[in-house]
Amino acid sequence: MPQQTECPTCAEPLGPQDAFCGACGTALTGPPTLRDLPVVPSCPNCGSTELADGWCQRCGHAQPRERDHQEHEVTGVAAVSDRGLRHHRNEDAFGVAGAECPDGAPAVIAVVCDGVSSSARPDEASATAVTAATDSLVAALKAGRDPGQAMHEAIGAANRAVTALAHDGTPAEPGRHNNAPACTYVSAISAGGLVTIGWVGDTRAYWIPDDRESAEPYRLTEDDSWAARMVAAKLMDEAEAYADPRAHAITGWLGADAEDLDPHTVSFTPHVPGVLLICTDGLWNYAEAATDLAFFVRADARTEPLAAARALVTFAVERGGHDNITVAVLPIDPQVSPADHDDTLLDVPLPRAAADTDATVPLRRAEPAAN
Amino acid sequence: MASLSKPDAPRFDVDVFQNEYLAQGAREVNAIVTVTATGGGTSGGRPLGAAAPGPGTAVVLVIDCSGSMEHPNTKMRNAREATAAAIDTLPDGVAFAVVAGTNRAEDVFPGNGTLAVLDPYTRIHAKEALHRLKPSGGTSISTWIDRARKLFDAHPGTTIRHAVLLTDGRNEHETPADLQRALDAATGAFTADCRGVGTDWEVAELRRISSALLGTVDIVAEPSGLAEDFRAMMATAIGKQVADVALRVWTPANARVKFVKQAAPAVEDLTERRTEAGPRAGDYPTGSWGDESRDYHVCVEVPAAAVGNEMLAARISLVLPGPDGTTEVLGQGLVRAVWTDDLASSTRINPQVAHYTGQAELAESIRDGLEAHRAGDLDRATARLGAAVRLAHASGNEGTLKLLRKVVDVVDAREGTVRFRKNVSEADSMTLETRSTKTVRVKK
Numbered sequence: 012m013p014q015q016t017e018c019p020t021c022a023e024p025l026g027p028q029d030a031f032c033g034a035c036g037t038a039l040t041g042p043p044t045l046r047d048l049p050v051v052p053s054c055p056n057c058g059s060t061e062l063a064d065g066w067c068q069r070c071g072h073a074q075p076r077e078r079d080h081q082e083h084e085v086t087g088v089a090a091v092s093d094r095g096l097r098h099h100r101n102e103d104a105f106g107v108a109g110a111e112c113p114d115g116a117p118a119v120i121a122v123v124c125d126g127v128s129s130s131a132r133p134d135e136a137s138a139t140a141v142t143a144a145t146d147s148l149v150a151a152l153k154a155g156r157d158p159g160q161a162m163h164e165a166i167g168a169a170n171r172a173v174t175a176l177a178h179d180g181t182p183a184e185p186g187r188h189n190n191a192p193a194c195t196y197v198s199a200i201s202a203g204g205l206v207t208i209g210w211v212g213d214t215r216a217y218w219i220p221d222d223r224e225s226a227e228p229y230r231l232t233e234d235d236s237w238a239a240r241m242v243a244a245k246l247m248d249e250a251e252a253y254a255d256p257r258a259h260a261i262t263g264w265l266g267a268d269a270e271d272l273d274p275h276t277v278s279f280t281p282h283v284p285g286v287l288l289i290c291t292d293g294l295w296n297y298a299e300a301a302t303d304l305a306f307f308v309r310a311d312a313r314t315e316p317l318a319a320a321r322a323l324v325t326f327a328v329e330r331g332g333h334d335n336i337t338v339a340v341l342p343i344d345p346q347v348s349p350a351d352h353d354d355t356l357l358d359v360p361l362p363r364a365a366a367d368t369d370a371t372v373p374l375r376r377a378e379p380a381a382n
Numbered sequence: 383m384a385s386l387s388k389p390d391a392p393r394f395d396v397d398v399f400q401n402e403y404l405a406q407g408a409r410e411v412n413a414i415v416t417v418t419a420t421g422g423g424t425s426g427g428r429p430l431g432a433a434a435p436g437p438g439t440a441v442v443l444v445i446d447c448s449g450s451m452e453h454p455n456t457k458m459r460n461a462r463e464a465t466a467a468a469i470d471t472l473p474d475g476v477a478f479a480v481v482a483g484t485n486r487a488e489d490v491f492p493g494n495g496t497l498a499v500l501d502p503y504t505r506i507h508a509k510e511a512l513h514r515l516k517p518s519g520g521t522s523i524s525t526w527i528d529r530a531r532k533l534f535d536a537h538p539g540t541t542i543r544h545a546v547l548l549t550d551g552r553n554e555h556e557t558p559a560d561l562q563r564a565l566d567a568a569t570g571a572f573t574a575d576c577r578g579v580g581t582d583w584e585v586a587e588l589r590r591i592s593s594a595l596l597g598t599v600d601i602v603a604e605p606s607g608l609a610e611d612f613r614a615m616m617a618t619a620i621g622k623q624v625a626d627v628a629l630r631v632w633t634p635a636n637a638r639v640k641f642v643k644q645a646a647p648a649v650e651d652l653t654e655r656r657t658e659a660g661p662r663a664g665d666y667p668t669g670s671w672g673d674e675s676r677d678y679h680v681c682v683e684v685p686a687a688a689v690g691n692e693m694l695a696a697r698i699s700l701v702l703p704g705p706d707g708t709t710e711v712l713g714q715g716l717v718r719a720v721w722t723d724d725l726a727s728s729t730r731i732n733p734q735v736a737h738y739t740g741q742a743e744l745a746e747s748i749r750d751g752l753e754a755h756r757a758g759d760l761d762r763a764t765a766r767l768g769a770a771v772r773l774a775h776a777s778g779n780e781g782t783l784k785l786l787r788k789v790v791d792v793v794d795a796r797e798g799t800v801r802f803r804k805n806v807s808e809a810d811s812m813t814l815e816t817r818s819t820k821t822v823r824v825k826k
Binding site: 056057066067069070071072073094095096097098099100128129332333 | 633634635636637662684685687688689690691692693694695719720721722723724726
């Protein structure tokens with residue numbers, strides 16, 4: 012046998028006397044171990060290896076699909092999406108990307124969309140919106156657009172792309188949802204210390220500081236939902252509104268039948284380190300209030316965003332995984348010392364007894380862009 | 383939708399209509415499978431020319447020549463004229479024979495135990511031979527079927543093999559077992575349409591033959607209508623381009639096919655016609671196809687899976703057995719099962735499935751109602767035909783509703799309130815029974 016200089020499994024450098032790889036344990040001599048055998052895909056339901064066209068040829072179960080579980084990490088942002096346990100496909104979609112402003116300063120963007128399940132092809136709607144918004148954001152930031160403006164343009168681009176799906180000639184499926192393809196939307200831009208959030212529907216953004224004792228976690232978005240409208244209009248109190256069966260009915264979405272699209276944006280400058288979360292209701296349904304959700308955000312989320320995103324998805328799956336779950340984690344590390352700035356609402360520890368722990372802080376809400 | 387085709391074969395499109403969403407614990411999956419064959423028949427848009435039907439098609443006409451065909455004598459005369467009309471409809475190149483059916487079967491044309499290939503010359507001889515169709519003797523349909531099978535067997539080169547059996551009476555000179563034996567031998571060898579002329583024949587008996595031989599059954603109450611009917615049957619026969627097509631149903635392990643029915647153009651239960659076709663798959667015969675579209679209702683019981691699971695409940699393909707033992711897949715569709723806790727999804731009723739469930743119930747109500755009527759149970763007969771009127775009205779099956787109105791007076795079609803008519807003619811009652819399985823497609 013020729014002398015091996017690195018492990019065939021993990022590429023760990025080997026010494027001439029090594030019988031096993033010190034890093035992964037692969038046997039370097041003797042009969043092949045299990046590890047060396049080719050991996051034959053098998054059905055997770057029945058174990059059969061007879062698979063074709065995405066179906067098990069024995070028990071008929073659908074085989075895992077690409078979108079069932081997806082993870083992606085680029086510098087400055089990580090995201091994870093999962094089908095969950097109760098839906099047969101993942102109708103959420105996300106995009107993460109780095110962008111460069113004209114001055115060379117880096118920017119990070121993340122987009123999360125949730126297909127509206129009462130519409131046709133919700134999985135296509137979310138994927139289409141994510142692609143359109145991500146492309147639009149990268150281009151706008153590169154062109155030197157102000158993040159608030161870039162956000163409005165991206166929501167407009169996503170809305171046009173989803174609207175176009177309704178007119179792409181795909182025949183309506185008889186006897187099922189034929190509402191135009193639709194999805195909710197949330198995205199974040201982190202550039203030059205400024206965080207900008209844009210959303211439509213009930214996908215949310217949360218600010219989770221590293222030090223949760225001295226700074227309060229916050230929800231940054233206000234749902235376009237029936238319950239939120241009732242509360243905002245002071246027709247019901249929060250408990251009453253959210254107990255109603257209509258509570259989660261959304262009042263805003265992207266798509267051909269979205270009337271009076273009203274994109275919301277908010278920008279703020281965090282002054283303490285933390286992470287920004289953007290997520291679908293598959294996550295926040297299990298920890299609605301920012302302080303509750305913060306409890307499940309790893310303490311090292313800012314340095315290990317992918318691990319933090321995975322942990323949040325696992326948390327939601329363990330709670331029942333009733334919906335698709337998607338979360339993007341953007342580490343925020345202000346390059347200013349806390350002494351250099353005046354405290355803002357987001358940094359100031361609030362007197363807990365008096366504070367509404369789930370208050371939204373619409374700081375510097377940007378003016379709606381003219382479409 | 384999926385289709386696979388070769389330029390010289392019809393193209394088969396398979397569309398599946400279903401509500402794939404099942405509630406937790408539910409196991410029954412229903413789907414309507416629409417199969418549409420195009421491009422192979424007479425109107426597929428291709429120039430006919432050299433590819434015109436003829437070579438490869440064989441037709442045997444079996445004409446009842448029992449003594450009763452003389453009463454009235456218009457029956458025999460019209461049967462001869464209808465046979466002549468059929469000969470005129472068939473193009474040159476078709477292999478052809480005429481058989482006189484009594485308590486035995488006699489070759490009338492060409493008369494030597496084979497088929498004659500039609501050309502201008504044989505065409506004249508064939509028509510001349512029709513004077514040999516003379517009423518005398520009894521009715522033993524098994525001998526007719528055996529003779530037709532032997533004639534087709536003498537021409538192994540033909541692919542489309544179609545017979546027409548015309549009778550005016552019951553199969554009374556042999557036992558049902560004789561008929562069954564002949565049907566078993568003929569099944570798969572050729573297809574046959576059955577026609578009953580007058581009202582002295584038995585609907586169930588002819589339906590049994592036409593079902594086994596994958597053809598149609600109909601009544602020609604007035605002998606004068608025979609010629610037009612024969613012309614139409616011949617036009618359909620020469621439009622067929624592919625024979626022996628089977629509907630192959632694959633189901634997952636531990637699943638059970640509850641039924642496979644043709645749902646349109648007429649109800650035909652194929653469940654018992656299954657032949658195994660490899661692991662977890664079975665073939666159901668569909669006969670020969672021209673340019674046409676048929677709907678099938680497939681019902682499968684699958685093992686329940688947890689909410690969030692998705693399963694392939696059935697893979698439906700149209701397959702054509704090749705001479706070398708291989709099978710060619712002509713088209714394919716998938717029936718899925720998705721378990722959900724969303725009640726709005728799982729309780730939605732697929733309109734196609736609902737429609738054809740209703741059409742099958744309509745046919746059954748008519749059969750039951752007429753049977754009860756024959757047995758003297760007027761209450762049951764009225765209730766069942768009332769249900770039939772309601773179903774026919776609700777589904778827009780105007781053809782069947784019209785036939786029902788000749789048997790019952792409809793007080794309220796929507797509610798299914800009816801009264802039996804006085805003096806219902808035998809012809810109307812038999813027409814209703816014969817055509818009760820005809821369905822209409824879903825209103826778009």
